[in-house]
Amino acid sequence: MDVRIVVPMFLDRASEAVKRMQQPGDVVVAEEPGPGEQIESVAPIHRALAGKIRTVVEDGNRPFAILGDCCQVIPMMAGIERAGIKPTLVWLDSHGDFNTWETTPSGFLGGMPLAMLTGRGDQRMMAAVGMSPMADGRVVLSDGRDLDPGERDLVESSGIAFAPRLEDLDAAALPEGPIYLHFDSDIIDANVAPAFLYPASGGPSVEAVRKALESIMATGRVMAISTTVGWNVQKDAGRTTETAVRAAMAGL
Numbered sequence: 001m002d003v004r005i006v007v008p009m010f011l012d013r014a015s016e017a018v019k020r021m022q023q024p025g026d027v028v029v030a031e032e033p034g035p036g037e038q039i040e041s042v043a044p045i046h047r048a049l050a051g052k053i054r055t056v057v058e059d060g061n062r063p064f065a066i067l068g069d070c071c072q073v074i075p076m077m078a079g080i081e082r083a084g085i086k087p088t089l090v091w092l093d094s095h096g097d098f099n100t101w102e103t104t105p106s107g108f109l110g111g112m113p114l115a116m117l118t119g120r121g122d123q124r125m126m127a128a129v130g131m132s133p134m135a136d137g138r139v140v141l142s143d144g145r146d147l148d149p150g151e152r153d154l155v156e157s158s159g160i161a162f163a164p165r166l167e168d169l170d171a172a173a174l175p176e177g178p179i180y181l182h183f184d185s186d187i188i189d190a191n192v193a194p195a196f197l198y199p200a201s202g203g204p205s206v207e208a209v210r211k212a213l214e215s216i217m218a219t220g221r222v223m224a225i226s227t228t229v230g231w232n233v234q235k236d237a238g239r240t241t242e243t244a245v246r247a248a249m250a251g252l
Contacts, residue, residue: 003027003056005065007049007072011109012041015068016233020242027052039109043128046075050129053079065226070097071113071125073182076226078129080180087223088175089139090216093184094200096144096151103150115154136160142169143187146200166204171215178223181216185229185245193244195236206247213251225252
């Protein structure tokens with residue numbers, strides 16, 4: 001059985017976009033941020049999420065998490081591993097999220113979690129949930145069309161599998177064993193979903209994203225799912241972005 005988990009926080013502040021996606025019966029992670037700088041203040045939220053994910057997986061269910069930011073994938077994976085499973089992480093995103101403090105032009109934490117997960121860069125979020133770095137060979141990144149120069153160098157010199165075009169991702173060729181599928185909704189072409197917080201030009205259509213998600217789900221090996229939803233609800237007056245995200249998510 002799928003258990004829907006909602007984290008209505010974008011790093012250390014509330015996410016209205018996530019709240020829009022919430023449904024009756026969802027398990028809500030309601031913890032507030034703690035003290036310290038931003039990378040430390042999210043620790044209570046992350047610890048609570050990791051605990052809920054572990055419980056869901058140990059109960060034999062599949063977590064389906066609606067996240068406010070991609071850093072929350074770290075406690076998702078921590079919870080899964082605490083339950084005794086080490087899946088391949090398939091990360092679909094218009095960004096690589098593979099920056100470190102040395103490569104980032106912006107200093108945005110949301111652009112760093114995949115690097116953190118593989119042991120690169122700042123490891124405080126990992127330590128907060130007792131997470132050890134993942135081997136590069138357990139990570140598949142697709143699209144990543146908006147990479148910063150230093151970030152691109154890191155991706156290309158790493159051992160992660162990188163499929164720059166979503167259409168080139170072959171679900172049948174994914175590593176054997178369980179899969180944790182993470183889908184950042186801003187992978188969708190920003191021309192049809194204009195309210196994203198961090199839009200990237202070009203990219204796959206809603207239909208292409210839906211089909212890619214369907215193909216991965218069809219492997220029968222997806223044991224956990226998360227999707228990041230982040231857009232400015234005030235700029236989404238016609239709800240075109242929300243509509244596009246919901247249509248793509250039909251593939252799940």
